[in-house]
Structures are given as C-alpha cells and as structure tokens.
Amino acid sequence: MKVFLIGYMGVGKSTIGKRLASSLGIPFVDLDREIEKMEGISISEIFVEKGEAYFREKETQALLEMVRSSRNAVISTGGGTPCHADNMEMMLKSGVVVWLQLPAAVIAQRLEKSQSERPLIAGLLPDALTDFIKNHLESRLPFYQRAHIAIDTRDINAEKLKALTDMVLAQGESKP
Ligand code: S3P
Numbered sequence: 001m002k003v004f005l006i007g008y009m010g011v012g013k014s015t016i017g018k019r020l021a022s023s024l025g026i027p028f029v030d031l032d033r034e035i036e037k038m039e040g041i042s043i044s045e046i047f048v049e050k051g052e053a054y055f056r057e058k059e060t061q062a063l064l065e066m067v068r069s070s071r072n073a074v075i076s077t078g079g080g081t082p083c084h085a086d087n088m089e090m091m092l093k094s095g096v097v098v099w100l101q102l103p104a105a106v107i108a109q110r111l112e113k114s115q116s117e118r119p120l121i122a123g124l125l126p127d128a129l130t131d132f133i134k135n136h137l138e139s140r141l142p143f144y145q146r147a148h149i150a151i152d153t154r155d156i157n158a159e160k161l162k163a164l165t166d167m168v169l170a171q172g173e174s175k176p
Pocket of ligand 1: 007008009010013032043077078079080081118119120
C-alpha cells in the first residue's frame with residue numbers, strides 16, 4: 001500500500017509520516033529529499049538556480065517514480081505537490097491520500113523558525129507571512145479537500161495515531 005501525506009508547509013508531514021510509517025510497518029519516503037538526491041542540490045538552490053517551474057517538473061517526475069514503484073511506503077509530499085500537473089489524480093488513484101490540517105495562524109507561528117529553508121516564504125516579515133499563508137492555503141484548499149482522509153495535526157498522541165492507522169488500513173482495503 002502507498003500512503004501519500006499532503007498538506008501545507010509546516011503541518012508536520014515528515015514527523016507524522018515517520019510515525020505513521022512505523023505504525024504501518026512500511027518505509028517512509030520524503031519526496032523533497034528524493035528531489036534533492038536526483039538533482040544533487042537543495043530545494044532552495046533548485047528554486048534560486050533553476051526556478052519554480054523546473055522544480056515542479058522534477059516534483060512530478062519524482063512522484064511518478066513513487067507511483068510506478070511496487071514498493072509500499074508512506075510518502076510525505078511537498079505543500080504544493082497536489083496542486084500541480086495531474087499529481088492529485090495520480091495519488092488518489094494509486095494510494096491512500098491523507099490531508100494533514102492546521103489553521104493558517106498556527107502554521108505561520110511554526111514556520112517562522114524554518115522560513116529560510118522554504119523558498120516560497122523566505123524573507124517575509126511576521127505580518128506578511130500570516131497574510132501570505134492565509135491566502136495561499138485558501139487557494140490550495142480545493143486540491144487538499146479531495147483527500148480520502150483529513151486530520152488535524154495538533155497533539156497527535158498514540159491514540160490518535162492508532163485511529164489514523166486504522167482509517168488508512170480501512171481505506172487501503174478498497175484499493176486494487
Ligand atoms: C513547497 C513546499 C515545500 C517544498 C517547496 C515548495 C510548496 O515542502 O516542496 O519549497 O509549494 O508549498 P514542505 O511542504 O515539506 O515544506
């Protein structure tokens with residue numbers, strides 16, 4: 001089974017992805033790290049040196065490789081992955097898609113510390129950061145809302161992780 005984690009930057013896709021993967025007993029893969037391996041430079045460097053359009057091409061290519069592989073995995077995607085090309089359709093067809101959710105204000109607080117590693121928000125001052133995230137998140141909702149499962153990622157304790165694992169397994173049963 002493949003499980004795709006989608007959601008805005010800073011919602012905890014990697015952290016929760018690792019915990020979910022271990023709960024399901026399958027490997028964890030971070031799509032951004034796969035792109036960095038393919039390109040030999042960081043995501044920020046890709047944006048600066050080659051531009052966002054180039055990054056989106058590589059992102060779709062890396063996702064396609066995951067979809068085509070026979071490996072089971074929990075795959076953490078980038079915040080923009082479901083919103084470009086046919087990526088969301090591809091994920092919905094080939095696995096279980098889980099949307100990790102947080103309110104914009106909480107995301108803004110969390111991202112203040114790691115802004116510099118994220119090219120789309122690097123350099124924005126706190127007020128501008130919150131406004132940007134509110135609008136940007138809103139524009140992405142139509143994509144995120146198509147996920148099979150949605151979950152708020154505040155305080156994911158052992159009980160909530162178990163409930164998520166069970167929901168994923170139930171959804172996975174209806175997959176080919
Ligand atoms: C992006 C999110 C980032 C990374 C890139 C673009 C986005 O991943 O893919 O900087 O468009 O939201 P995270 O969501 O893991 O930060």
